[in-house]
Amino acid sequence: VGRLxxxxxxxxxxxxxxxxxxxxxxxxxxxxxxxxxxVLNVVLGSAxxxxxxxxxxxxxxxxxxxxxxxxxxxxxxxxxxxxxLASAYAGQDELWIAPRKELFLLYLNQYIPITxxxxxxxxxxxxxxxxxxKTGEEKEL
Numbered sequence: 563v564g565r566l567x568x569x570x571x572x573x574x575x576x577x578x579x580x581x582x583x584x585x586x587x588x589x590x591x592x593x594x595x596x597x598x599x600x601v602l603n604v605v606l607g608s609a610x611x612x613x614x615x616x617x618x619x620x621x622x623x624x625x626x627x628x629x630x631x632x633x634x635x636x637x638x639x640x641x642x643x644x645x646x647l648a649s650a651y652a653g654q655d656e657l658w659i660a661p662r663k664e665l666f667l668l669y670l671n672q673y674i675p676i677t678x679x680x681x682x683x684x685x686x687x688x689x690x691x692x693x694x695x696k697t698g699e700e701k702e703l
Contacts, residue, residue, distance in 0.1 A: 565605050565658070566671045566678070589655065602650045605668065607660020608636030636661060 565582070567575045585601045592599045614630040642659060649657040658668055671678035 566668055566682075586655075600650070600653050602646070602654060603656045604646055604649075605656065605658045605660070606642065607664035607668075608632040609639055609642050610634065610636045611639060632661075632664075 567579075582603050582605075585603055589599060589601045608630075610633060614628055614633050617628075637659065645659050646657060658665060660668065667678060667682060670681065
């Protein structure tokens, strides 16, 4: 997320897009006023962490406790840290780091966005259902 919108993560996707845009603009402004600064935007795919297990719920005393297959099969955190530090040291503006399938979607979204949206839509449609407020029927996205 960051360069790719994710269904049912609308607020998170929007915040990531906003932060990345802010840093891109900030980097340019600092260059224009004569105080260039290195800012690395990291577009991170799934990494093996406890984020799903420790996710919050509607109750502050209860954790989600579930698992997410993408996270379970994600990149090793030590590898991610090594790549981020190397990119920061090299003065790069942006780093895309993700498992192959996620990285493929990022590139597809960058260069062929209509196709990427179709693929992403089909891939996640079966996981989510939308309930029609009038009829109460559920329909796949």
